[in-house]
Amino acid sequence: MEPIDLRSDTVTRPTAAMRRAMADAAVGDDVYGEDPTVNQLQDRVASVLGKEAALFVPTGSMGNLIALYLQAGRGGEVLAHEQSHILHYELGSGAALAGCQIVALPGDLGILKPEVLSKAVRSPGYANARTKLVELENTGNLAGGTCYALEDLQAIRVWADKAGLPVHMDGARLWNASVAQGLDPALLASMADTVSVCFSKGLGAPVGSALAGPKAVIAEALRIRKMLGGGMRQAGILAAGALYALEHHVTRLGEDHHHAHQLAEALKASGWARVPVKPQTNIVFAETPGLDAAEVAQRLTSQGVWCSALSSEKIRFVTHLDVSQAQVRQACQIIRTLF
Ligand SMILES: Cc1ncc(COP(=O)(O)O)c(C=O)c1O
Structure with a gap:
């Protein structure tokens, strides 16, 4: 009997049709911005998520790290759920590479609430770290694939705007939340400033994620991706798998x-x-x-x-x-x- 592999949704292999789309992809040097398939994927992701721009990155971890690097930075604090992927499974990269500190907050089923976030914001005292960013995970992996209710996202958006804090959404499985709740991914993404999404989990692409957000942030993200060693060349072969996945494997x-x-x-x-x-x-x-x-x-x-x-x-x-x-x-x- 062939094993029934339920360890993770990352174990999927590209389908024959996806492989064909990858083999046929038009490619160019993406570090020169000349890979047409990468450019097409980035435009498509920006449009599906209702954001100004998107950047193809090799992994969800890199998408999250770049978001933390740009929006929290050295000495900045990130408010995140205590079960979040950035705390448990990203090797402390926020601290090691972006220089920020993650504050682990409680919440049922992986869900953060404004009351909890409010209490964690630092006062502007001389010796205090600066609270810089809110990070949400949707769906929450360690929480059991749970979705933020739209009202909970809206409440956080309103609170964060008042507090003057940007929000990053780790949407590695945002597609699952969107399908389970029957909500447009752009609506869910509109509750955050930046969103990382993965193509290599439930969507079945072999490699790839994207970070989406405002044009100015994504322009900087391009530089940080290169600094982290993530500048890819004929990456259109991978982007074609992601495009295929978006087209055929979401619904x-x-x-x-x-x-x-x-x-x-x-x-x-x-x-x-x-x-x-x-x-x-x-x-x-x-x-x-x-x-x-x-x-x-x-x-x-x-x-x-x-x-x-x-x-x-x-x-x-x-x-x-x-x-x-x-x-x-x-x-x-x-x-x-x-x-
Ligand atoms: C919620 C969540 N965020 C981020 C990641 C990181 O993705 P990657 O393995 O592509 O770095 C994962 C991976 O499983 C995840 O479950």
């Missing part, structure tokens, strides 16, 4: 969400797992009370269902383009009869 994300729901139901019925958060998108967390999560993950793996152990009593399943309905059914069956 189908609803299937992944449905699959996540089915896995959650099987886990609930299994007798050995607890599902603490009803999946909103393509991520399912299960607690394994009394069982070692790594051992449970190993047992599932030995039966062909791959997942991740996130802590001693928590496992994670992520649905994606490369997992079919038949495989999800099979995974559900294995989950139900695991013990």
Whole structure:
């Protein structure tokens, strides 16, 4: 049996049609600004997100780092959720490379609220760091693929404008939020000044992300990307995969969400797992009370269902383009009869 790989939505491989689009892409030297496919992708992303400009970057991590570099900078503070990807999985790059300090804030299901943000803003005392940026993650990965309700985003936007703070949205899975909530990605993106999005997760492209925002910020972002070693040459081959993904793989994300729901139901019925958060998108967390999560993950793996152990009593399943309905059914069956 072929493994059912539910460890992450980053494991997808380009489809045959995507590979053809990549092979056929018109390319040029993007460091000269001459790659037509990269330029087309950047224009398309700016338009889909309703922003003035966008920049193709190799990874979501680089998109976030550039946003922090430009909007918080050395000695600046970034207000972010305590479960955010920038805190847990980006190697402290905000501190190491952008020179900023991230303040970890609480909030149910990965959601920040203005009351919490307000309390964290530094007063302008001589010895205080300067609060410079708010960072939101939508959907929240470690929170369980949760979406910000539009009202929560609006409340933060209003609060941040009053506080004079820019907002960066880590929208690695903004597409999932948009499909799950039936909301235009541009509406969600309008709640932030800069937005990073990924093509290499649920959308199934092999590589690539983008940072979108005001023209002046993106012009500077181009310089910082080069400084970080991210100036790419005939990157149109990659951009073509991203364009293909945007065109063909966004609306189908609803299937992944449905699959996540089915896995959650099987886990609930299994007798050995607890599902603490009803999946909103393509991520399912299960607690394994009394069982070692790594051992449970190993047992599932030995039966062909791959997942991740996130802590001693928590496992994670992520649905994606490369997992079919038949495989999800099979995974559900294995989950139900695991013990
Ligand atoms: C929420 C979130 N932000 C950012 C990233 C970073 O993306 P990349 O792996 O392309 O650096 C990820 C990766 O999984 C993520 O889940």
